[in-house]
Amino acid sequence: MTAMRIGIGSIFQESNQFAATQTDLALFRNSYVHEGDALLQLAGTDCEVAGILAVCAEEGAQAVPLLAARSVSGGALSDACYTELKETLLARLRAAMPLDGLILAMHGSMVAASQLDPEGDLLDAVRRIVGPDLPVVMTLDLHAHVTPRMVRQANALVSFTHYPHDDTYTTGERGASLLLRTVQGRVKPVMALAKVPIICGACNGQTFGDGPMAHLTRRARHLETQPGILSVSCFQVHPYNDLPGMGCGSIVVTDNDPALAANEAQALAAEFWERRQAFEVEHFTVAEAVTRGRQVEGGPVLLVDTADCAGGGAPGDSVALLGELLALGVDEPAFLMVVDPAAAQACARAGIGQTVSLQVGYSLDPAWGQPVPVSGTVRRLSDGSFLYDGGLFGGTWASMGISAVLQIGSIQLLVMSQPTYDWGDEQFRSLGMDVRQAKFIGVKNPMNYRRAYRDLMKAAFIVDTPGPTPAHVRNLNFKRMQRPFFPLDEEIPDLEIPVVVS
Ligand SMILES: [Zn+2]
Structure with missing residues (x-):
């Protein structure tokens, strides 16, 4: 039996469209840009890629390193920076085919000057290379802005579950484990995304204790013990981009049960809305x-x-x-x-x-x-x-x-x-x-x-x-994000919670 070949890629940044600075390759290089085998030096760190590599090794899968690039947050990526990273990853993906599966460790709230949904754009480009059937899993930050395109193009999206983010390594492990089970035909992931229009600062977003994210996180972990549910992610969207459709919500991945995924994702999004006031923070001069x-x-x-x-x-x-x-x-x-x-x-x-x-x-x-x-x-x-x-x-x-x-x-x-x-x-x-x-x-x-x-x-x-x-996001001038949204709008009569199913 030949080992499963698993492509591994990562282009990770949380962008800020309210910052005057622009992110270029130098800012990525100040953290890391590892091409091909150089990616393997992340083994033993706390990064998602390290968790992915560990699971591949344990399961006897062959890790096929493509590109891993990470930058501190900053202004939107220049088009040259995004294109260079994307094309490098895609060129290595083409050269690495055929693969049995692909995993991408991304943030979800990256933005480039002319590309407002880079994670979705990258998944589109990846699909054109690997075709519709190759299992593709993407890991995300808990502050991701998840788009319907990402839901349609990935087999599963799996996010950090802790804030502060001390679970990046285990998120890589969870994503890789789900990918390998999918490749082996042991599970058939389908997922649903549901969001509500809440854009709040992150100060009360800790996942321990008694805050709103802590309650949602505990509910998510409980759901993952239920039959048929493979992964539950709760997102408090990074509030410092100005994009249509931003909001907080969840992704529920089930084993071939779209109705279960949709119902649970919608219920979690509804709880976000019920708890919205608790995201507001007290501050002082x-x-x-x-x-x-x-x-x-x-x-x-x-x-x-x-x-x-x-x-x-x-x-x-x-x-x-x-x-x-x-x-x-x-x-x-x-x-x-x-x-x-x-x-x-x-x-x-x-x-x-x-x-x-x-x-x-x-x-x-x-x-x-x-x-x-x-x-x-x-x-x-x-x-x-x-x-x-x-x-x-x-x-x-x-x-x-x-x-x-x-x-x-x-x-x-x-x-x-x-x-x-x-x-x-x-x-x-x-x-x-x-x-x-x-x-x-x-x-x-x-x-x-x-x-x-x-x-x-x-x-x-x-x-x-x-x-x-x-x-407080009231200090920012949103133009693309459509009203109404909390906290600019305290109440939204007849709020609908749309669900996107993969
Ligand atoms: Zn984050």
Whole structure:
């Protein structure tokens, strides 16, 4: 018996159409672009591809590596970037045929300048090569924008089930396992997609505890124990694109039972709608957060600057928090971070121990504020490379570029040359900043701090700052996404929940 040949590909980014920056190949290369056999070096990391490779090895299937590319979130991909990655994957797919199955690890909320549904577009192109009958499974982020085209062209879509995303590896395993069972003829997946028009920030989207996603996730895991149900995915759509048909909902994959898939997907989408108010978040002015933080004994107290989240596609160049803390005269130890390549270079030129005076901030996307003049002492310098502890980049290296720690009074400002995804405190730690020493820490992620700082933080306050990844989508100007949608529309009379079946 010859081994099953399983093609493996991945082009993964969460894009942000409200960011002024554009994503090019250099941003992908700053994380990874592995062609052909180079993809195999992801074995042993936390990435989906590593889980896929492990299942192929266990099941005696032959992994056929095509392309794996991952980038931090950012503005939409340039057409040149998307075309290069897509054509590379397709050329390797053509050369790899015949295959017995194909698995693609994608995000679901990627956007290119002229292609608003790259995952659907890629599946269309793949089908033209592999034909209608080859089993194709796609894994997705929990924040995917799933389109009817994706449902029609894939045999199964399987998403992360945890937020924070500490289950990327096991998502790869689940996707690969479902693909191999399909190839072997042991199951015949059909799926249904149902969505409701909810577009909310991610701050209350954790899948543990008592939030809306936690309830939906538990229901999904229970459903997967029921006969005939192969996989259940719940999506809280990434809110920082402006596309028609965005919303939250679910995909239910059954073993050749389309009615069961449709019924359960629709019921889950209905529960999303019932729980919609719980996605709304409480936030504070910086002054209010500092006042409340000072009433908390000890530290660290987190100031969650979610509007400038590199992991959501913002450039990370905001100094709104820095400016406010300086204006408030905060004299407790505080750790902040900013992407500003010119400022980082200036610190590097001056050298450790030297004093510099410079303008910092809003160097990549000036639409959101004014640079802040600062004087400080350069404490540390680095080339900016660091290893991720976990999450969807876990076990892989990334680079902030030339980076410095600038001491401005009691504030230590980490100045980086390029944005990187925030998982834990890797960026601070790589420059010797011990987060236990800080009273206040500015974190630029809506969610991952809940995991990274769970044993450390004394309190966390989401602050109301400007930027392209705000806690409240009311701050954004949607044009393509059709009304009505929550929270711009609190109630939608006679809401229908359409279902797309594969
Ligand atoms: Zn996500």
